[in-house]
Amino acid sequence: MTEADFAFLRLLLQQRSGLSLTADKRYLAESRLGILCRRRGIADLEALVRQLRLSRDPGLESAVVDAMTTNETLFFRDQTPFNLFRDVILPERLAANAASRSLRIWCAAVSSGQEAYSLAMLIDELGDRLAGWKIEILGTDISSEILEKARAGIYSQFEIQRGLPIQMLLKHFQQVGDKWQVSQRIRSMVEFKPHNLLERNDPFGRFDVIFCRNVLIYFDVPTKVKVLELLTPRLVPDGAFVLGAAETVLGLATKLTCDPQHRGLYRHPAMTAAPLASSPAPGLRPRPVVAVSALRG
Numbered sequence: 001m002t003e004a005d006f007a008f009l010r011l012l013l014q015q016r017s018g019l020s021l022t023a024d025k026r027y028l029a030e031s032r033l034g035i036l037c038r039r040r041g042i043a044d045l046e047a048l049v050r051q052l053r054l055s056r057d058p059g060l061e062s063a064v065v066d067a068m069t070t071n072e073t074l075f076f077r078d079q080t081p082f083n084l085f086r087d088v089i090l091p092e093r094l095a096a097n098a099a100s101r102s103l104r105i106w107c108a109a110v111s112s113g114q115e116a117y118s119l120a121m122l123i124d125e126l127g128d129r130l131a132g133w134k135i136e137i138l139g140t141d142i143s144s145e146i147l148e149k150a151r152a153g154i155y156s157q158f159e160i161q162r163g164l165p166i167q168m169l170l171k172h173f174q175q176v177g178d179k180w181q182v183s184q185r186i187r188s189m190v191e192f193k194p195h196n197l198l199e200r201n202d203p204f205g206r207f208d209v210i211f212c213r214n215v216l217i218y219f220d221v222p223t224k225v226k227v228l229e230l231l232t233p234r235l236v237p238d239g240a241f242v243l244g245a246a247e248t249v250l251g252l253a254t255k256l257t258c259d260p261q262h263r264g265l266y267r268h269p270a271m272t273a274a275p276l277a278s279s280p281a282p283g284l285r286p287r288p289v290v291a292v293s294a295l296r297g
């Protein structure tokens with residue numbers, strides 16, 4: 001690939017998705033876009049770039065973004081954020097929302113859905129205690145192709161073996177040929193929609209919990225700051241923001257701050273209206289704090 005073609009692709013990816021194509025990823029671009037060329041009957045990378053330059057075809061641009069995104073994910077990835085969700089965030093939000101009996105969770109950059117389904121399975125553990133609650137779990141991603149896989153909820157043996165506790169497999173999956181499908185009950189708890197984290201418009205409203213994990217690592221610093229700036233106002237007061245294990249807000253100009261008691265959990269101080277204890281707001285009828293049953297994988 002020529003320098004000029006690489007620079008063109010770099011700019012295209014940066015503008016369309018925020019993905020930062022550094023010089024050391026050149027080989028990755030050549031191999032992934034080579035596959036795209038073969039699939040689409042395009043002679044080579046030079047021809048691909050020529051077509052992109054001439055047509056500005058949004059479908060082809062999306063295909064390039066799709067080809068360059070890394071969709072690596074697994075059930076209960078890194079475990080700690082899910083323990084945090086089960087033991088801290090969920091009890092806290094259930095107490096805070098006892099009056100409205102609604103809970104909204106957003107997995108921004110959800111890839112093939114394992115993150116959202118992991119949260120749904122944890123919520124399902126609460127059983128009848130959530131009767132009458134409106135629970136929404138939204139999973140979004142820039143890649144429509146990966147969202148199709150997420151919606152189907154069908155995973156290979158390899159994907160199942162990575163992180164899913166056996167009791168969860170037995171309880172929530174059915175075998176379909178040599179693959180496994182998430183049960184209809186768990187699938188019905190999650191909705192998947194396309195969304196680009198760089199988009200300024202806010203089609204989804206505010207959330208109690210935002211998981212935005214393992215996507216900022218692919219962005220340069222100004223893009224990380226922009227994405228955090230766009231996501232922060234989408235949290236409710238006292239809402240919880242969770243990043244990936246290799247990600248942090250330290251050194252980034254953002255209003256989010258680390259929760260000193262829980263590593264990996266972030267909040268927006270300006271939106272923190274009350275102490276973070278699970279006590280109901282004044283005026284609300286006190287309700288018992290929901291005990292989230294232990295789940296050890």
Ligand SMILES: C[S@@+](CC[C@H](N)C(=O)[O-])C[C@H]1O[C@@H](n2cnc3c(N)ncnc32)[C@H](O)[C@@H]1O
Binds near residue numbers: 074112141146197
């Ligand atoms: C490595 S996966 C992370 C999946 C999951 N959150 C996890 O931690 O396991 C990163 C995902 O970010 C998505 N992505 C990349 N750029 C994006 C953007 N600008 N807006 C939305 N999603 C994006 C990719 O398509 C990919 O599915």
